[in-house]
Amino acid sequence: MTNYIFDGCDTVKLAEKYGTPLYVISESHIIERIDEIKRDFLDKYPNTKAVYACKALQTVGICKLIDKEGLGFDVVSGGELYTAIRAGVSPSKIVFHGNNKTYDECKMAIDCGVGTIVCDSISELIMLNDLAGEMNKRVEILFRITPGVNSHTHEYISTGHHESKFGISPKILLEGRLLESALSMQNVLLKGFHFHVGSQLTDNSSHIFAVKKLLEFIKEVINITGFIPSELNLGGGYGIQYRDDPPRKPLSYYTDPMMEEIITFCNNENIKLPTVTIEPGRFIVGEAGITLYQVGTIKTTLGGRTFVSVDGGFPDNPRTALYHAKYDAIAIEKMGEPNQSLVTIAGKCCESGDILVWDIPMPELKRGDYIALLSTGAYNYSMSSNYNRIPRPALVMVKEGKDRLSLRRETYEDLISKEIF
Ligand code: LLP
Numbered sequence: 001m002t003n004y005i006f007d008g009c010d011t012v013k014l015a016e017k018y019g020t021p022l023y024v025i026s027e028s029h030i031i032e033r034i035d036e037i038k039r040d041f042l043d044k045y046p047n048t049k050a051v052y053a054c055k056a057l058q059t060v061g062i063c064k065l066i067d068k069e070g071l072g073f074d075v076v077s078g079g080e081l082y083t084a085i086r087a088g089v090s091p092s093k094i095v096f097h098g099n100n101k102t103y104d105e106c107k108m109a110i111d112c113g114v115g116t117i118v119c120d121s122i123s124e125l126i127m128l129n130d131l132a133g134e135m136n137k138r139v140e141i142l143f144r145i146t147p148g149v150n151s152h153t154h155e156y157i158s159t160g161h162h163e164s165k166f167g168i169s170p171k172i173l174l175e176g177r178l179l180e181s182a183l184s185m186q187n188v189l190l191k192g193f194h195f196h197v198g199s200q201l202t203d204n205s206s207h208i209f210a211v212k213k214l215l216e217f218i219k220e221v222i223n224i225t226g227f228i229p230s231e232l233n234l235g236g237g238y239g240i241q242y243r244d245d246p247p248r249k250p251l252s253y254y255t256d257p258m259m260e261e262i263i264t265f266c267n268n269e270n271i272k273l274p275t276v277t278i279e280p281g282r283f284i285v286g287e288a289g290i291t292l293y294q295v296g297t298i299k300t301t302l303g304g305r306t307f308v309s310v311d312g313g314f315p316d317n318p319r320t321a322l323y324h325a326k327y328d329a330i331a332i333e334k335m336g337e338p339n340q341s342l343v344t345i346a347g348k349c350c351e352s353g354d355i356l357v358w359d360i361p362m363p364e365l366k367r368g369d370y371i372a373l374l375s376t377g378a379y380n381y382s383m384s385s386n387y388n389r390i391p392r393p394a395l396v397m398v399k400e401g402k403d404r405l406s407l408r409r410e411t412y413e414d415l416i417s418k419e420i421f
Contacts, residue, residue, distance in 0.1 A: 001333075001334065001335060001336055001337065002335055002336075003332055003333055003335065004330050004332035004333075004335055004372055006024060006026060006290055006372075006398060007026035007027070007028050007029065007398040007399055007400060007401075008028075008398070008399070008400045008401030008402070009024075009398045009401055009402075009403050011024065011290070011292060011332045011370070011372055012332055012333055012370055014292065014396060014398070014403060015292045015294065015332070015370045017403070018394050018396055018405065018409075019394070019409060020292050020293050020294040020310075020311055020312070020370065020393070021291055021292065021293050021310070021311055021312030021316050021393040022291065022292040022393050022394055022395075022396060023289060023290075023291055023316070023376070023380065023381050023393055023394070023395040023396070023407075024289065024290050024291070024292060024395075024396050024398055025057070025062075025285070025288055025289045025377055025395060025396070025397050025398070025406070026288045026289070026397075026398050026399065027065060027288075027397055027398065027399035028399055028400060029287060029288035029377075030062075030065060030066070030069075030284055030285060030288045031065075031069060033280075033283060033284045033285075033287075033288070034066070034069045034070075034071060034284065036250065036251055037050050037071070037251060037278075037280065037284075038070075040250065040251050040252040040255065040256075041251060041252070041255050041278065044252075045259050045276065046273065047273055047274070047275045047276065048275070048276050048277070048278075049072055049275060049276070049277040049278075050071050050072065050277070050278050050279075050280065051071060051072035051073055051074045051093070051094075051095050051277060051278075051279050052066045052071045052072070052073055052074065052279075052280065052281065052284055053074045053236050053279050053280065053281030053282075054073055054074060054075050054076070054080045054083070054084065054281070055074075055076055055080065055281060055379075055382055056281030056282050056284070056285050056286070056377075056378040056379055056382060057281075057285045057289070057377055057378055057379075057380075057381055057382050058080055058083050058084075058382060059083070059381075059395065059406060059407060060083060060086055060087045061087075061397060061406045062285070063083060063084050063087030063088075063089055064087045064088065066284070067087060067088065067089050067093075071093075072093035072094065072095065072115070072277075073089055073093060073094050073095070074094075074095045074097055074236075074279045074281075075094055075095070075096055075097065076096075076097045076098045077098065077105065078102075078104065078105040078108050081094065081096065081105070081108060081109060081112070081114070082108075085112060091112045091113040091114050091115065092113060092114075092115040093115060094109075094114045094115055094116075095114075095115060095116045095117075095118060095233070095277070095279070096109045096114045096116070096117045096118065097118045097120070097144075098120065099120045099121070099165050099166050099167075100120075101117075101120075101124060103127065103131070106124075106127060106128060106131055107131060107135070110128075110131060110132055110135055110137050110139055111135065114139075115140065116140050116141065116142060116191070116231075116233075117139055117140070117141050117142075118141070118142045118143075118144050118194045118233070119141045119142065119143050119144065119182075119188075120144050120166060120167060120168070121168060122168070122176075122178055125141075125178075125181075125182055125185075125188065128141065128187075128188055129185045129186070129187045129188050130187075131187075132187035132188060133186065133187040137187065138186075138187050138188070138189055139187065139188050139189070140188075140189045140191050141182075141188050141189065141190055141191065142190075142191055142192050142193055142194040142231060142233055143167075143168060143173065143179075143182070143190065143192075143193050143194065144166060144167035144168065144193075144194045144195065144196070145167050145168060145169070145170050145173070145193050145194070145195055145214065145217065146161065146162060146164050146166065146167040146168065146169050146170075146195070147170075147195050147197065147209065147210040147213035147214060148161060148162045148169070148213060149161060149197050149206045149209045149210050149213070150206075166196070167194075167195070170213070170217040170220075174217075174220060174221070174224065179221060179224075179225050179227060180225055183225065183227055190227070191229065191230050191231040192229030192230055192231035192232050192233070192274055192275075193214060193217070193218070193229055193232055193233070194232075194233035194234075194235065195210050195211075195214060195233075195234065195235055196235025196236060196237060196279065197209075197210045197235060197237055198237050199236070199237050199281075199282060200237070200239045200240070200282060201237045201238065201239050201254075202239035202245065202248070202249065204249070204253055204254045204257060206237075207234065207237070207254050207257075207258055208257050208258065208261070210234075211234065211257075211258045211261045211262065212261060214232065215261060215262065215265045218265075219265075219269065222269065222271075228271050228272070229274050230272075230274050230275060231274050231275040231276075231277065232262065232274050232275070232276050232277070233276075233277040233278075233279065234255075234258055234276065234277065234278050234279075235278070235279050236278065236279040236280045236281050236282070236283065237254075238251060238254050238280055238282070238283040239282075239283075240282055240283060240286040240287050240375060240378070241287065241375060242325060242326050242327060242328065242375055243326040243327055243328040243357070243360070243374075244326060245326075248283075248287070251280070251283065255278065259276065262274075262276060281378060282378035282379065285377040285378050286375050286377045286378035287374075287375050287377065288377040289375070289376045289377020289378070289380065289381075290372045290373060290374055290375075290376055290377075291312065291316065291317060291372065291373045291376040291380065291393070292332070292370055292371070292372050293310035293311055293312050293345075293356075293370070293371045293372075293373070294310060294311050294368065294369070294370055294371075295308055295309070295310055295365050295366070295367055295368065295369045295370070295371060296309050296310065296311060296348070296367060297309045297367070298343075298365060298366070298367065305344055306341060306342070306343045306344065307343070307344050307346045308343045308344070308345050308346065308362070308365055308371075309345075309346045309347070309348060310345060310346070310347065310348070310356070310371060311348060312347060312348065312356075312390075312393060313346065313347010313348050313349050313354045313355075313356060314347050314349045314351060314353070314354040314385075314387060315347075315349065315384055315385050315386060315387045315388065315390045315392070316380060316381070316384050316390075316392065316393050317347075317356060317373070317376060317380045317383075317384075318383055318384075318385070319379060319380065319383070320355055320356055320357065320358075321351075321353045321354065321355070326357070326358075327356060327357050327373045327374060327375065327376065328357075328360075328373070328374045328375070329345055329356075329357050329360055329362065329371050329372065329373050329374070330371065330372045330374065331362055331363050331365060331369060331370070331371055332370045332371065332372050333369060333370060334363040334364075334365075334369070337363035337364070338363060339361035339362055339363055340361075340362065340363055340364045341361070341362070342359045342360065342361055342362075343359075343360060343361075343362050343365070344357065344358050344359055344360075345357040345360065345371065345373075348388075348390070349387060349388050349390070350388055351387075351388075356373060357373065381393075381395060381407075386410075386415060389412075389415055391409060391410030391411060391412065391414060391415060392407075392409070392410045393409060393410075394407055394408055394409035395407035
């Protein structure tokens with residue numbers, strides 16, 4: 001019986017070499033996804049850009065890899081900006097987001113010459129204009145708008161509706177004559193608009209609805225102010241495959257209809273096609289990651305549920321607890337063995353909600369066996385914590401049979417290293 005092979009690497013050997021829990025990220029998968037973005041978006045349409053949403057998974061190594069492939073970067077905090085810059089990313093390729101960028105973060109962004117700041121509120125607009133003025137700089141901005149769409153995804157990752165904390169409603173922008181104010185400011189240069197309707201969207205209707213709303217809004221903007229945007233940013237959100245899902249849709253399923261709307265609009269209005277940017281995160285790294293765990297305690301409750309507990313859990317992957325995410329799991333040494341029963345894969349935290357996978361058929365398991373959770377590349381390491389004082393796992397990059405330690409496992413000493421005794 002063969003072990004589970006991931007990007008040419010025997011996952012049992014990886015678990016033995018580096019210990020568990022272990023994040024394993026496939027470079028080949030990431031490059032394949034970027035190739036799809038190039039083929040079906042960047043090379044297909046003129047004047048397009050793709051920036052990687054760092055919040056999905058960011059290390060200096062990941063930034064270097066994605067930078068080498070030619071993408072830009074979406075950052076959402078001073079820390080993400082710092083990491084990208086430390087990786088050698090050109091600031092001009094960075095788009096800076098956030099609903100509450102601090103004064104210091106904006107200063108840092110302007111100081112290092114970030115390409116675009118996506119302005120999320122009027123108070124931020126005023127701060128940016130004042131700050132850029134003090135620094136003798138001019139910043140290029142987009143306004144993030146809320147198109148008013150209720151996306152079919154978990155409510156915590158739906159972001160384009162009218163009650164969202166992100167962005168500004170087009171109605172508010174128009175009625176408050178806020179665009180006119182922005183256009184008259186000396187130190188900000190408004191280039192266009194941005195939306196991001198939500199994450200893990202497996203249906204393209206929200207994206208299409210949002211782009212239609214955006215174009216309706218732009219028509220009004222042109223009529224009222226004469227301003228013609230030179231850049232539109234359509235966010236990310238393209239879904240991937242988790243357990244029981246059909247295979248993920250190609251990127252073009254989302255981007256082709258949006259581009260069609262934009263091209264038709266520009267032709268009808270007789271205006272130049274703006275630069276169009278997308279911001280995929282999960283699409284690039286989600287299926288490129290797996291997490292390896294070792295089985296510990298196995299027990300069956302009086303109620304009949306069998307818990308297979310592993311040596312990680314909520315601190316390395318809070319997504320099942322937070323969003324009811326459904327992960328697929330594999331017993332990596334038992335490929336091809338028949339499934340014996342339904343089990344629930346539990347984490348080791350002192351928390352009933354610390355479950356990684358509910359009710360999944362698995363082969364007979366025993367203490368010491370290894371399990372892989374699939375599609376853990378996005379929003380796992382980046383959302384990890386030290387809850388219960390559990391050190392974060394190591395992260396290994398793999399490519400065509402070769403493995404390379406990218407992040408070492410945290411130690412107990414790391415846990416107390418920042419404390420002042
Ligand atoms: N652009 C903006 C402005 C965003 O806020 C996001 C994600 C993205 C792009 C990338 O979205 P993606 O392509 O990865 O779906 N922690 C949640 C996901 C939060 C997403 C936040 N924004 C999760 O684990 O599902």
